[in-house]
Structure formats: structure tokens, C-alpha cells
Amino acid sequence: MTPDRPGPDPRRPDRPGSDPRRPDQPGLDARLVVDRGGFRLDIALTAAPGEVVALLGPNGAGKTTALRALAGLEPLTGGHLRLDGAALDRTPPESRPVGVVFQDYLLFPHLSALDNVAFGPRCRGASKVEARKQAAAWLDRMGLADHADARPRRLSGGQAQRVALARALATRPRLLLLDEPLAALDARTRLEVRAGLRRHLAEFEAVAVLVTHDPLDAMVLADRLVVVEHGRVVQEGTPGDIARHPRTDYIARLVGLNLYRGRADGHTVRLDAGPSITTTEELRGPVFVAFPPGAVTLYGKRPAGASARNLWHCEVAGLETHGDQIRADLTGELPLAADLTTVAAAELGLHPGTPVWATVKATQTHAYPA
Structure with a gap:
């Protein structure tokens, strides 16, 4: 669920001992407050040199507003911004x-x-000859030396993305901002360009902030995720932490988990809205419980002698293709998503309105403090 990223780059100033929250330390230290009509953005954002931070969230969450504020294109109405x-x-x-x-x-x-790439160095005072020399070196690093004379209309989407990245890096910025850098690419090109972008970001020695709504882009490219909803940070951590411990419905859907909140008493979690779930963890107090749709088994009739400790009577609300499987959206005792094969869906005769029994083994759930 969380693709491996390269290990620590020895060329980067490493994180231990470097606290970006101290104003005398290198890196980014910001609290971005932007009031715009009925919308308010208020997020804290820090990053050390060499760190790639992804702002992740649904449309309208405030990600692009935050990026524009960092770039100076959106004035702050409060907070601070130090680099x-x-x-x-x-x-x-x-x-x-x-x-x-x-x-x-x-x-x-x-x-x-x-x-295009030489434009930045020229604006920073480099001579035309020196700016073009720097630009040629950057295009060579991007594998685009043979396209130096091409105008944008003759470039593919992936080539244009690399030219734009080279243009941004040619000014040797201390903060690199990427706004949905792969969104304009088709699926095949996106795979190739994502891999290349990951390599370039691993070599970047300053702070990089990536805005995306694509969880795969975020998890492949970023060291740390900051999830924003309704102008607020709702969760942040490493890609692995976020994937294993989602704390909102949006994040759970993003990483493909069913998520519930309740109160634990030993191995039993009484949900805030719904029945109880039996887990292997022994906890007390407010908790989250999560399990993947693939952990759900569906039956047309109440199963006799099933080993699963969790059993709920549900109804199919909708069906959709999900990769090579069918994802069933279920309502009833416990609203949840279940993945099953096309053959299994056909054998059960599933369609909207079909009653089913859903089971999940306790060993396939994961409970953690809320």
C-alpha cells in the first residue's frame, strides 16, 4: 500500500538535530492563514531541507490556496512565513x-x-550566455538535451513537465512548489514521469512542497503527508503511518479502508453509530477500527458455523468495477465496502437492493487509539 521510497540521501542535510520550527534553523516554518469570503485556511507547515512534503486533500480543501500563499501569489491575513x-x-x-x-x-x-529554462537565471541577473549554459545543463540532467530547440507545442506532456521542472530548479530555489505536477499526463506517461520526478526530488537539497489529490503520487514522492480538509490539517505523518492509521473518512477512502470510530472495552469496540466490532487488540477508551474491503466475505444467507466473530446483515446499495474486482457498497447494520470477484458477485446474484450477510474476522481488523 505504501511504495518504498529511496533511503536517506547522504547529500541532504539530515533531519536529526534540525528543527524547522526554530526560526534560526534552515527549512520552512509557516502558519498560513488566509481568509477569503466564506473560506478560511489556517494550517501550520514545517519542513527541513531535503524533505518532500505533500499536501493531500479533496477538491476545495485549501491545498492550492496554501501553495499560492507560499509562493506569494495569495496574501496572508494572519500567521507567518519563514524560509x-x-x-x-x-x-x-x-x-x-x-x-x-x-x-x-x-x-x-x-x-x-x-x-524557457534560461528565463529564470536571466531574471536573477545571469548573462544570456551563462543562462543558456545553465539551461543546457539542466535539460541534459532531465534527458532533454536533444529537445533544447523545440518549442512547447512540439513537446509531449512528459517532456513539457520536465522542462517546467528544469525551469523551476534552474534558479536554485530554497523552496520548490509543485501544483498537481502529474495531473495533465495520461496514465502511461504518468507512471514514467512519476519515477523520474521521484529521482529529481531525492536529489533536491532544499524544501519541496507538493500539492496533489492523488494518493499514489503523494505516497511515492513525499517523505511526509499533510492531509488538509476544510482549510485545516486533519492528520500528518509518513505515508506508512497515514495508510495504517487513517483518522477521517476521506483518508480511509483514499487508502482503501473501512473506518469506524467507537469506544473499546477489551477486544470489543462499541461503535459511535452502529453495532460492535470484535478486534484482536485489547484497548480501552476512544478508538478507531479499520479493515480493508477485501477482508469482507459476503453470503446470500446467514452463514452457519462461520468462524468470523463479526457478522452483520446488510443490503447492496451499489456496485462498481474496482481494478479486477467488484466493489459492493453496503448499507444496513454496518455501512461498509466489500471487494469480491466478478464470479462471486454473479453467484450471489448481487444488484442494488440484494440482502446479504457480511463477515470480517477479528484478525483482519486493526484498532488504534482515537
Whole structure:
């Protein structure tokens, strides 16, 4: 569920002993408060040099607003923004040591790939010759040396993304912002470009902040996830922590788990809304309980002698293809999602309205403190 990322890069200033929350330390230290009409963003965001942080959340959560605030394109109405100890709150966008890769790349259509990349160094005072020399080196690093003279309309989506990344990195930013950098790519190209982007981010020695709503992009590319809903941080941690311990319905759906909240008394969890669930963990007090849709077994009739400790009477609310399986959305005693093969769905005669019995073994649940 959580693809492996490269190990610590010896070229990076490592995290131990470096606290980005201290204003005299390198890295990002921000509290972003933006009031805009009926929407309020209020999130704390810190990152050490060499760290890739992904802002993850549903549409309208405030991710892009946060990114624009970091870039200086959205003024703060409160909070603070410090980068490597320097306050950036009042620094205009063009003067910030920040590189941005936009969702649609925003390459200059009248310039070649080389001159697109050279644009940044030129703006920072480099001569035309030096800027083009730097740009050529960056295109070579991106595997695009043969496309230096091509204009954006002649580039594929993956090539345009790499040119945009090279243009952002050519200014040697201390903060790299990526706004849905893979969203414009088709599925096949996305796979290849994601792998390349992961390599480039592993080599980046400053702070990188990635905005995405795609959990795979976030888990492959980021060291740490910050999940934002309704303008607030609802959970943050490593990709593995987030996947194993979701704390909201949105995160649970994102990582493919059924999630419930209740109160534990030993191995029994009485849900806030619904029946009890038996677990292998022995806990006390408020807890979450999670299990994957693949842990659910469905029966047309109440099973006799089933070993599962958890058994609920449900009704099929909907069916959809999910990879090579069928995902059943169930309502009833316990609303849940169940995955089963096409053959099993046909044998059970499943369709909306079909009554079923759902079972989950205690060993396939996971309970943890709320």
C-alpha cells in the first residue's frame, strides 16, 4: 500500500538535530492563514531541507490556496512565513527564493525549451550566455538535451513537465512548489514521469512542497503527508503511518479502508453509530477500527458455523468495477465496502437492493487509539 521510497540521501542535510520550527534553523516554518469570503485556511507547515512534503486533500480543501500563499501569489491575513530563518510574509513573489511547477506547466509558447529554462537565471541577473549554459545543463540532467530547440507545442506532456521542472530548479530555489505536477499526463506517461520526478526530488537539497489529490503520487514522492480538509490539517505523518492509521473518512477512502470510530472495552469496540466490532487488540477508551474491503466475505444467507466473530446483515446499495474486482457498497447494520470477484458477485446474484450477510474476522481488523 505504501511504495518504498529511496533511503536517506547522504547529500541532504539530515533531519536529526534540525528543527524547522526554530526560526534560526534552515527549512520552512509557516502558519498560513488566509481568509477569503466564506473560506478560511489556517494550517501550520514545517519542513527541513531535503524533505518532500505533500499536501493531500479533496477538491476545495485549501491545498492550492496554501501553495499560492507560499509562493506569494495569495496574501496572508494572519500567521507567518519563514524560509531558512528569513521572513517572507512581505516579500514580493519575484523576490522569493521559490520555484513553482504549475499544473499546466505555463511554458512560454514562443520560446524554445532551452530559453524557457534560461528565463529564470536571466531574471536573477545571469548573462544570456551563462543562462543558456545553465539551461543546457539542466535539460541534459532531465534527458532533454536533444529537445533544447523545440518549442512547447512540439513537446509531449512528459517532456513539457520536465522542462517546467528544469525551469523551476534552474534558479536554485530554497523552496520548490509543485501544483498537481502529474495531473495533465495520461496514465502511461504518468507512471514514467512519476519515477523520474521521484529521482529529481531525492536529489533536491532544499524544501519541496507538493500539492496533489492523488494518493499514489503523494505516497511515492513525499517523505511526509499533510492531509488538509476544510482549510485545516486533519492528520500528518509518513505515508506508512497515514495508510495504517487513517483518522477521517476521506483518508480511509483514499487508502482503501473501512473506518469506524467507537469506544473499546477489551477486544470489543462499541461503535459511535452502529453495532460492535470484535478486534484482536485489547484497548480501552476512544478508538478507531479499520479493515480493508477485501477482508469482507459476503453470503446470500446467514452463514452457519462461520468462524468470523463479526457478522452483520446488510443490503447492496451499489456496485462498481474496482481494478479486477467488484466493489459492493453496503448499507444496513454496518455501512461498509466489500471487494469480491466478478464470479462471486454473479453467484450471489448481487444488484442494488440484494440482502446479504457480511463477515470480517477479528484478525483482519486493526484498532488504534482515537
